[in-house]
Amino acid sequence: MESKPTLEDLIGIEYAKLGFFREVQEKIAELHASNLELARRQREIQAILNGITDVMAVVSMDLQVVSVNHVLRDVFGEAEPEGKRCYQVFRQVSQPCTDCPVITAIETNHVCRRLCIFPVAGKNRHFEITASPLLNCDGDVCNVLVLKRDVTLEKEYQAKYYMAEKMATVGVLAAGVAHEINNPLTAISGFAEGLKRRLPKLKDRAAPDVFQDFNEYIGIILKECERCQEIVQTLLTFGRHKSSEFTPVNLNTLVIDTFKLLRHHLKLFPEHVLTMELNESLPLIYGDASQLKQVILNLILNALDAVRAKGAVAIRTSPLNDIWVGLAVEDTGCGIHNQHIDKLFEPFFTTKPVGKGIGVGLSTCYNIVQSHGGEIVVSSEEGQGSLFLVKLPRKGGPW
Amino acid sequence: MEVSKFAIPEIIFGRGSLQYAALCARRLGAEKVLLVSDSGLEKAGWVQRITEILVEEKLSWVYYSDVESNPRDHQIQKGAKFYREQEADVILAIGGGSPMDAAKGIAVVASNGGRIQDYEGANRIHHPLPPMVAIPSTSGSGSDITQFAIITDVERRVKMTIASRTLVPNISIIDPLILLTKTPELIVAAALDALSHAVESYVSKISSPFTEMQSLKAIQLIMQNLTAAVESRSIENLEQLSIASTAAGMAFSNAGLGAEHALAHSLGGMFDTLHGLVHPVLLPSTMRYNLPACTEKTAEIGRILLGKKLRSARSTALAGIEHLEEYCVSFGVPLKLRDIVPDCTKLPELCQMAINDVCLLTNPRPATWEDLLQLCEEAW
Numbered sequence: 001m002e003s004k005p006t007l008e009d010l011i012g013i014e015y016a017k018l019g020f021f022r023e024v025q026e027k028i029a030e031l032h033a034s035n036l037e038l039a040r041r042q043r044e045i046q047a048i049l050n051g052i053t054d055v056m057a058v059v060s061m062d063l064q065v066v067s068v069n070h071v072l073r074d075v076f077g078e079a080e081p082e083g084k085r086c087y088q089v090f091r092q093v094s095q096p097c098t099d100c101p102v103i104t105a106i107e108t109n110h111v112c113r114r115l116c117i118f119p120v121a122g123k124n125r126h127f128e129i130t131a132s133p134l135l136n137c138d139g140d141v142c143n144v145l146v147l148k149r150d151v152t153l154e155k156e157y158q159a160k161y162y163m164a165e166k167m168a169t170v171g172v173l174a175a176g177v178a179h180e181i182n183n184p185l186t187a188i189s190g191f192a193e194g195l196k197r198r199l200p201k202l203k204d205r206a207a208p209d210v211f212q213d214f215n216e217y218i219g220i221i222l223k224e225c226e227r228c229q230e231i232v233q234t235l236l237t238f239g240r241h242k243s244s245e246f247t248p249v250n251l252n253t254l255v256i257d258t259f260k261l262l263r264h265h266l267k268l269f270p271e272h273v274l275t276m277e278l279n280e281s282l283p284l285i286y287g288d289a290s291q292l293k294q295v296i297l298n299l300i301l302n303a304l305d306a307v308r309a310k311g312a313v314a315i316r317t318s319p320l321n322d323i324w325v326g327l328a329v330e331d332t333g334c335g336i337h338n339q340h341i342d343k344l345f346e347p348f349f350t351t352k353p354v355g356k357g358i359g360v361g362l363s364t365c366y367n368i369v370q371s372h373g374g375e376i377v378v379s380s381e382e383g384q385g386s387l388f389l390v391k392l393p394r395k396g397g398p399w
Numbered sequence: 400m401e402v403s404k405f406a407i408p409e410i411i412f413g414r415g416s417l418q419y420a421a422l423c424a425r426r427l428g429a430e431k432v433l434l435v436s437d438s439g440l441e442k443a444g445w446v447q448r449i450t451e452i453l454v455e456e457k458l459s460w461v462y463y464s465d466v467e468s469n470p471r472d473h474q475i476q477k478g479a480k481f482y483r484e485q486e487a488d489v490i491l492a493i494g495g496g497s498p499m500d501a502a503k504g505i506a507v508v509a510s511n512g513g514r515i516q517d518y519e520g521a522n523r524i525h526h527p528l529p530p531m532v533a534i535p536s537t538s539g540s541g542s543d544i545t546q547f548a549i550i551t552d553v554e555r556r557v558k559m560t561i562a563s564r565t566l567v568p569n570i571s572i573i574d575p576l577i578l579l580t581k582t583p584e585l586i587v588a589a590a591l592d593a594l595s596h597a598v599e600s601y602v603s604k605i606s607s608p609f610t611e612m613q614s615l616k617a618i619q620l621i622m623q624n625l626t627a628a629v630e631s632r633s634i635e636n637l638e639q640l641s642i643a644s645t646a647a648g649m650a651f652s653n654a655g656l657g658a659e660h661a662l663a664h665s666l667g668g669m670f671d672t673l674h675g676l677v678h679p680v681l682l683p684s685t686m687r688y689n690l691p692a693c694t695e696k697t698a699e700i701g702r703i704l705l706g707k708k709l710r711s712a713r714s715t716a717l718a719g720i721e722h723l724e725e726y727c728v729s730f731g732v733p734l735k736l737r738d739i740v741p742d743c744t745k746l747p748e749l750c751q752m753a754i755n756d757v758c759l760l761t762n763p764r765p766a767t768w769e770d771l772l773q774l775c776e777e778a779w
Binding site: 003009010015017 | 524
């Protein structure tokens with residue numbers, strides 16, 4: 001015994017029969033505290049989940065969505081995806097997709113990674129999908145955690161990078177070839193000129209019809225040589241990365257200058273086929289005026305080609321934001337075929353008939369705009385028209 | 400007057416009140432009752448009767464009967480383990496002091512854990528106990544009413560007193576009909592136990608008007624009914640003894656006992672002496688020892704025992720004590736300590752042990768172990 005009982009202990013005024021009420025109260029307080037703690041942890045975990053910028057969903061064995069993060073709700077526009085099937089939420093179809101990573105993950109009990117392209121809100125998106133099986137305490141798969149990372153932008157950048165590399169290679173190649181062709185061509189045209197000068201001396205010695213043929217053939221040779229030289233010149237321009245001096249330029253002035261160049265060409269088209277909306281408070285940009293004029297000229301000629309006899313072409317300049325200045329060339333012409341959109345800027349890609357162009361116009365534009373730190377964005381619908389938006393960094397911008 | 404306290408359980412009293420046992424258990428939240436009793440009650444058919452009542456009330460139950468006179472510590476531990484294993488809730492005890500004290504011990508260990516030794520002393524129980532319903536089968540121990548449980552520590556050979564207000568059962572169901580199956584010897588032993596409770600609590604240092612009236616009423620009822628009850632075993636007399644025992648229980652639960660019970664517990668611990676046999680032997684000697692400290696009160700007891708007052712308080716008191724001895728003789732019980740204790744050489748050890756008993760706290764006259772030894776020698 002620790003201490004001997006006293007008379008007071010026996011009277012026990014401060015001691016009463018112990019009831020469970022106090023224990024219950026203490027238990028309730030304990031539960032309340034642990035409940036608060038659980039709620040706090042729950043919020044913490046939710047905050048972590050919400051911090052994940054990828055689409056996240058927990059999917060049951062029968063492909064029912066169990067829980068999701070807010071990114072999924074935002075991306076797929078589903079307020080309450082819980083309880084629906086994953087294929088309904090992600091692809092709006094009524095059957096499980098073939099080659100479903102979730103099913104593979106369940107079957108193999110391993111993490112399954114896939115790269116998938118499917119439309120979200122009408123636009124094709126690249127998703128890197130990771131499906132990892134979630135195990136219950138017995139070690140059996142009970143759910144699958146699905147993470148979808150939108151890699152559309154990365155894929156675009158990757159494509160642009162390949163494009164740039166290709167352009168550079170083709171550019172060097174083209175310049176080399178052009179240079180090699182230029183020398184024999186100079187010889188051909190020089191000697192053809194020589195033949196032409198000497199032709200009058202033959203006039204009396206040859207039969208008139210032979211003379212006539214010679215005269216005509218030499219004319220053709222010279223004309224074709226001239227065309228070849230033009231092509232070679234274009235190729236040389238295309239391949240050459242002239243480090244020209246950039247000066248502050250006003251896009252509006254460039255558009256007006258280019259328009260003057262085109263006045264003769266425009267006579268072939270209906271009146272007012274070309275309209276201009278030039279923003280008067282357009283910020284200046286840094287650039288090479290003649291190169292940029294070439295870009296504008298190219299885009300307008302393409303647009304005019306697309307509209308032909310009917311339709312209209314609109315040219316607009318506007319400040320896009322604090323960084324970019326935009327030049328938009330929009331036509332209501334034939335539009336661009338879906339398959340062609342990706343290849344537009346590839347060198348020597350053309351839809352024009354042979355002899356009407358060699359397919360370096362837009363790739364030259366691409367090179368010029370890129371050397372200005374800008375980009376060209378195309379949107380087009382077949383039969384409705386196209387919009388080429390040239391974005392150039394404004395003077396004093398980050399470039 | 401000192402501040403006092405008077406606490407008792409709910410008491411359901413009357414012939415046939417046993418039938419409410421299951422209802423009471425249910426009211427306390429029972430779904431699976433632990434029934435504690437012993438073989439004597441089984442033989443008398445009361446355990447069977449209780450289980451029938453429980454079944455009628457659609458309560459399930461488990462039965463624990465490993466209880467003997469002076470219940471042992473290991474029986475308590477085993478009972479508590481059984482209680483937990485069986486996931487029982489309310490504890491229902493039917494029997495004399497032993498099954499009821501055992502039930503209390505089981506309740507303590509079941510909800511507070513540890514060993515029953517951990518709770519020896521006063522107010523050492525800190526967690527609520529399972530609800531308890533006690534049904535006394537003797538009119539003596541008062542365990543169905545009191546805040547005490549007496550358990551034997553086998554190793555130390557000590558009867559431990561565990562005192563706590565939380566040991567007061569929730570409900571006491573007192574059915575005098577149960578007494579009809581008792582032998583005259585048991586009736587006498589129980590009644591003399593109750594008488595000693597009444598006497599010791601009356602002269603206790605912490606008696607209060609509320610306990611004193613219970614003590615005196617108990618003495619009066621026992622004197623008026625015991626002889627008749629033994630002879631006729633009529634339900635009327637037995638019922639009065641039940642009332643007496645309950646009244647004495649109310650008194651000593653709140654006022655405590657004295658030197659006589661301190662010695663009785665030591666005897667039980669050392670020699671496993673039957674508790675009921677100790678009182679005719681020790682009570683008169685103890686009253687004589689205490690007389691100087693409580694002459695008036697002993698005289699009041701003497702007045703009831705004798706039915707009259709003598710010239711002085713002291714002479715009334717002494718005459719009363721003598722009368723008590725004669726009264727005990729009339730029942731043919733042993734009157735000398737030598738009749739119930741095998742060996743007088745153990746008496747000093749016995750008295751040294753009794754000094755530590757909680758009961759001695761409330762004895763009206765302070766006592767050393769030598770005083771107690773002298774008391775024992777007088778009774779030898």
